Structure formats: structure tokens, C-alpha cells
Amino acid sequence: MVADARVYEELKANILRGDYSPRQRLVEAELCEEFEASRFAVRAALQSLEADGLVERQRNRGARIREISLEEAVEITEVRMVVEGLVARRAAERVTDAQAATLREIGAAMRVAVASGDVGAYGDLNVRLHQTVREIASHAKATGIIARLHGQMIRHQFAMSRLPGRSSVSVVQHEAIIDAIAARDPDAAESAMRAHIASVIEALRTIAEADVRRG
Amino acid sequence: MVADARVYEELKANILRGDYSPRQRLVEAELCEEFEASRFAVRAALQSLEADGLVERQRNRGARIREISLEEAVEITEVRMVVEGLVARRAAERVTDAQAATLREIGAAMRVAVASGDVGAYGDLNVRLHQTVREIASHAKATGIIARLHGQMIRHQFAMSRLPGRSSVSVVQHEAIIDAIAARDPDAAESAMRAHIASVIEALRTIAEADVRRG
DNA sequence: CACGACAATATTGTCGACAATCTAGTTGCT
DNA sequence: AGCAACTAGATTGTCGACAATATTGTCGTG
Incomplete structure (x- = not known):
């Protein structure tokens, strides 16, 4: 793999894993050591990560x-709400029986995870469900935008998954x-997805209020 | 202005103006001459334009x-449909009387432009209307995504504005x-915006069919 | 004429070195 | 103690040069 692409992928993975704090400095020389790459590669990677909205230079x-402020997180989520609504709609238009069965399996596994209080498993299933919906929809542009926005939300995502209930x-x-989606009802699919993500926005606002109260 | 930012802005403006053909080569050495900048600046600008989806390297x-294939243009427009729907919704929630009056003025000017067959003026008013809606909505994320998608559509935009009727x-x-929006009805605003852009998608499909027929 | 092989030229990728800028620490003064 | 001025060190910005790769042109052969 080419050096700059490698640095980009690895550094992005580290960022998405939450290895860095907001505003943390990313010093080129340190990254060169860490990734055993030249400054050229590191700088190219940083520029790409800046374009992704993960890094500011x-x-x-x-x-x-x-x-990413909570305000921005809310806006990001609002955009996701409508774009993922489009994706759900399209999934409902295209879903096969086999795909519908897969969705149902994921839903059943989620029930189990919730009942047993397994937050980690639930989180994984959540990711898997959304991903499956996107695959069924097969809408490259929407998928690209969602991926990009998702990267910017990683910190808030964690806080939300920890919200009780x-x-x-x-x-x-x-x-x-x-x-x-299984019923092949695009309007219902879009509405359901939007309602779901609207409640994510409410959860974000809950966190914002709690933060204000906590000082 | 810093060289790479300048090259980026100018080259982007040239691209958005339609100065280049699809697939046209952008040779670094030539760009260096044209913009009187070093390769460093030119390469940085090219990387940014790649991130914008305007250039491929x-x-x-x-x-x-x-x-940008017609297929991709359709997907881009579908995403725009839902994101601009969000923007229209939000504009309806926030619009002031003065802003509503401005929108009405633009609408009246559009009527005049259509009646007199002034396609150029109509195009400008179209841009102005959408921009005004975005300003009223004041949703940074949505606006950013729309701007980025718009840049990728520039070629198809031209073909569409030339469609009879x-x-x-x-x-x-x-x-x-x-x-x-003037009625402060978010649902209606979103529906109207989506219907409008859905008809843009139909227009794109019309062009696609004409292209197939023309061989 | 068409095709393949090879050379020449064009172009991109990347480096090390140096210049420019910022930040942190030290010193001197009030 | 607080502040300003200065210095040293850290870090980023950018260049020219060279290496690597792709493309084009030329030549020879069938």
C-alpha cells in the first residue's frame, strides 16, 4: 500500500476509535515516527482527513x-435523518425476500441484546442494521455522505449509546x-427511519441539557 | 492570499464555469504556468478539488x-431533494416577514423572466431563490453538502436549463x-421543494433518454 | 500497412534541506 | 508579582532536485 493512503487509513481508524481528544494536536513529526512514513505522506493524509471534516489545520x-459541537452534531444528525430516510425508502423499493429475512434476524437479535442488557452487542447490531439497509438501497451518493457524516459524530455516538434506556x-x-422495508412500503420506511433519527436528535438535546446543568 | 488557496479557488471557479471537458487532463506543469504558482500549490489545490469530487487523480x-454520469447525477439530485427539503422545512420555521417579502419579489421576477423568455435571467433568479431559502434556513451542514453536490452537477445543470419548457x-x-415558506408551513415547504427537485430528476431522465435515442 | 520493441520525452511522486512562523522559557524592569 | 522583550527550540511551509512511471515517437520486421 502506498504510504500516504496507509497513513490516512490508519490515522482515520485511530481517530474513529476515539484515540484522540477534541482539539488534540497532531504533530507531523510524531506522526512520521508513529506511522514510519515521510512528512510528505503524513501531510497528504492530514489534508485528506481535513477534507473529511475530522481534522482541522x-x-x-x-x-x-x-x-464537533453539539450544535453541529444536531445539524449533522438532521441531515442524516433525511438522507437515511431516502436510503430506507429506496431499500423498501428494492428489498428481496432474502434481504428482508436478514433484516428480521437482526431485529430479533436486537431484542435479545436489549433484554439481556448487552449494550455492546446492541451497538454492533445497530451498525449492522443500518449497513444492511444501505446495502439493500445501493445508493452510492447517499452512502458516501452518511459515511462522511458518521465519522464526524463518533464522539457523540459514544455518549448517546450510554444514555439510559x-x-x-x-x-x-x-x-x-x-x-x-420488509413490507415494501417506501413512505412508511422513510417515516420510520426519520422518526428513529429524530429521536437521536432528541437524545443529543438531552445530553446538551445535562451538560448545561452540570456546568 | 496563500498560493494554494488561490490556485484552488481560481481553478475551481474555472471548472464550475465549464471551462474543461469531462475527463480532460489537468497537467501540473501547465497549471503552474497558468496560475503562476509552484507545483506544491498546484498539487495541494488538486488534492482539495479531488476531495470536492470535481477532479479525479x-x-x-x-x-x-x-x-459525472447521468446515473450519478440522478443520485446526487435525489440526495439534494431530501437535503433541500430539510432546508425548506427549516426556512418555513424561521422565516421573517421581510424575508418572506424578498422571496415573493424573487417569485414575481421569475414570472416576468419566463413570460419574456429570458432564460439567463431566470437561471440567475433560480440560483437566488435557492440561496435565499438557504440563508433563511441557516443550516450550515445542509448548506455545505448542497454546495459540494452542486459543484459536481455543473455540466448537467447547463443541459437542463436548456430543456424546452x-x-x-x-x-x-x-x-x-x-x-x-411564507405561510410558515414546514411540511408544505418540504413537500414543495421535494416535488420541485423530483421534477429535476425527471428532467435528467428525459435527457438520458434523448441521449440514448441519439445514439 | 500493422505491430512490437525500444528509446526519448513528459509527467508525477517524493525527498532532504532550508526558510518562515509560532510557542515556551528566560531575563530584566517596575 | 506582573509584564514586556528577547531568545531558543519546535514545528510548519515550501522549494528544487532527483527518481519513478507513463506516454509518445521512431524504427525494424513481416
Whole structure:
């Protein structure tokens, strides 16, 4: 693999894993050591990560992990709401029987995870459900935008998954999405997906209020 | 202005103006001459334009203007449909009386442009209407995504504005959008905007069919 | 004429070195 | 102690040069 692509992939993976704090400095020389690459490769990777909205660079001051405010997180989620609504709609238009069965399996596994309080498994299934819907929809542009926005939300995603009762609310919403897609009802699928993500926005606002209260 | 930012802005403006053909080579050395900048600046600009989806670069083979197929144009427009729907919804939630009056003025000017067959003026008003809606909505993320997608559509935009009867169809749709926003009806605003852009998708399909017929 | 092989030229990829800028620490003064 | 000025070190910005790769042109052969 070419050096700059490698640095980009690895550094992005590290960022998405939450290895860095918001505003943390990313010093070129350190990255060169860490990834055993030249400054050329590191700089190219940083530029790409900046284009992804994960990193901000300021002239003569280097790169930092970009901080995503809750305000921005809400806007990102609003955009995701409508774009993922489009994806759900399209999935409902295209779903095969086999794909519908897969969705149902995921839904059943979610029920199990919620009942047993397994937040980690639930999170994985959540990711898997959304991914499956996107695969069924097969809409490259929408998928690309969702991926990009998702990367910017990683920090808030974690906070939300830890919200008490979050998974018992969302499992019902996930099931509504699955039902609508399996029923090949585009309008219902879009509505269900939007309602689900609207509740994510509410959850974000809940966190925002708690933060204000906590000072 | 810093060289790479300048090259980026100018080259992007040239691309958006339609100065280049799809797949046209962008040779670094030539760009260096044209913009009187170093290769460093030119390469940085090209990388940014690649991130914008306007240019594609292939290792050891340089940069080209990225060709946007009609298929991709349709997908782009579908995403725009839902994102601009969100923007219209939000504009309806936030619009002031003064802003509503501005929208109405634009709508009236559009009527005049259509009646007099002034396609160029109509195009400008079209741009202005959408921009005004975005300003009212004041949704940074949505606006950013729309701008980025718009850049990728520039070639198809031109073909569409030349479609016979296109402006008389869209002027009615624009008025519906204006009415709904001025009435502060988010649902109606979103529906009107989506209907408008859905008809853009149909127009794209019309072009695609004509192209197939023409061979 | 068409095709393959090879050379020449064009172009891109990348490096090390140096210049420019910023930040942190030290010193001197009030 | 607080502040300003200065210095040293850290870091980023950018260049020219060279290596690597792709493309084009030329030549020879059938």
C-alpha cells in the first residue's frame, strides 16, 4: 500500500476509535515516527482527513482533531435523518425476500441484546442494521455522505449509546424500520427511519441539557 | 492570499464555469504556468478539488476533470431533494416577514423572466431563490453538502436549463415553495421543494433518454 | 500497412534541506 | 508579582532536485 493512503487509513481508524481528544494536536513529526512514513505522506493524509471534516489545520499551527459541537452534531444528525430516510425508502423499493429475512434476524437479535442488557452487542447490531439497509438501497451518493457524516459524530455516538434506556426506545424504532422495508412500503420506511433519527436528535438535546446543568 | 488557496479557488471557479471537458487532463506543469504558482500549490489545490469530487487523480497518471454520469447525477439530485427539503422545512420555521417579502419579489421576477423568455435571467433568479431559502434556513451542514453536490452537477445543470419548457414548469414549483415558506408551513415547504427537485430528476431522465435515442 | 520493441520525452511522486512562523522559557524592569 | 522583550527550540511551509512511471515517437520486421 502506498504510504500516504496507509497513513490516512490508519490515522482515520485511530481517530474513529476515539484515540484522540477534541482539539488534540497532531504533530507531523510524531506522526512520521508513529506511522514510519515521510512528512510528505503524513501531510497528504492530514489534508485528506481535513477534507473529511475530522481534522482541522491552521496555517503555521498544524493539525488538530476537530471538535464537533453539539450544535453541529444536531445539524449533522438532521441531515442524516433525511438522507437515511431516502436510503430506507429506496431499500423498501428494492428489498428481496432474502434481504428482508436478514433484516428480521437482526431485529430479533436486537431484542435479545436489549433484554439481556448487552449494550455492546446492541451497538454492533445497530451498525449492522443500518449497513444492511444501505446495502439493500445501493445508493452510492447517499452512502458516501452518511459515511462522511458518521465519522464526524463518533464522539457523540459514544455518549448517546450510554444514555439510559436508549436501546429500549430504539429497538422499537428499528423494528418499525424493518417492518416497513420488509413490507415494501417506501413512505412508511422513510417515516420510520426519520422518526428513529429524530429521536437521536432528541437524545443529543438531552445530553446538551445535562451538560448545561452540570456546568 | 496563500498560493494554494488561490490556485484552488481560481481553478475551481474555472471548472464550475465549464471551462474543461469531462475527463480532460489537468497537467501540473501547465497549471503552474497558468496560475503562476509552484507545483506544491498546484498539487495541494488538486488534492482539495479531488476531495470536492470535481477532479479525479490516479497515481502516476495525473489529474482529470471527473466525469459525472447521468446515473450519478440522478443520485446526487435525489440526495439534494431530501437535503433541500430539510432546508425548506427549516426556512418555513424561521422565516421573517421581510424575508418572506424578498422571496415573493424573487417569485414575481421569475414570472416576468419566463413570460419574456429570458432564460439567463431566470437561471440567475433560480440560483437566488435557492440561496435565499438557504440563508433563511441557516443550516450550515445542509448548506455545505448542497454546495459540494452542486459543484459536481455543473455540466448537467447547463443541459437542463436548456430543456424546452423547463422554466415554465419550474416557475410554478418555485411559487409553491415560496407560498409554503411564507405561510410558515414546514411540511408544505418540504413537500414543495421535494416535488420541485423530483421534477429535476425527471428532467435528467428525459435527457438520458434523448441521449440514448441519439445514439 | 500493422505491430512490437525500444528509446526519448513528459509527467508525477517524493525527498532532504532550508526558510518562515509560532510557542515556551528566560531575563530584566517596575 | 506582573509584564514586556528577547531568545531558543519546535514545528510548519515550501522549494528544487532527483527518481519513478507513463506516454509518445521512431524504427525494424513481416
